[in-house]
Amino acid sequence: MPSRPVGIGPAGQAAARAMERLRVERGYSQRRLAARVTALGRPMTFTQLSRLERQVRRCDIDDLVAIAAALGVPAQALLADTEELHPAAEEGAI
Numbered sequence: 001m002p003s004r005p006v007g008i009g010p011a012g013q014a015a016a017r018a019m020e021r022l023r024v025e026r027g028y029s030q031r032r033l034a035a036r037v038t039a040l041g042r043p044m045t046f047t048q049l050s051r052l053e054r055q056v057r058r059c060d061i062d063d064l065v066a067i068a069a070a071l072g073v074p075a076q077a078l079l080a081d082t083e084e085l086h087p088a089a090e091e092g093a094i
Contacts, residue, residue, distance in 0.1 A: 042066035
């Protein structure tokens with residue numbers, strides 16, 4: 001049976017939006033950010049970055065950490081928007 005691609009969930013969608021927002025705020029093109037990520041030891045093309053931002057490609061944890069470092073923020077900053085998706089988690093309900 002052929003495997004099915006796993007969809008991008010709410011956390012992945014929020015992280016993709018945060019990546020793009022922070023990249024634009026810093027004035028980086030996708031090509032420049034991809035080069036910064038590559039310089040940090042995580043090879044990435046601007047096409048791969050574009051697919052992450054457009055939510056065509058899932059972002060693995062290594063990509064997330066490297067992109068955050070290249071943007072100069074903690075990895076948690078890319079996930080911060082996900083707290084809005086699950087407010088009960090903050091209250092200890094989950």
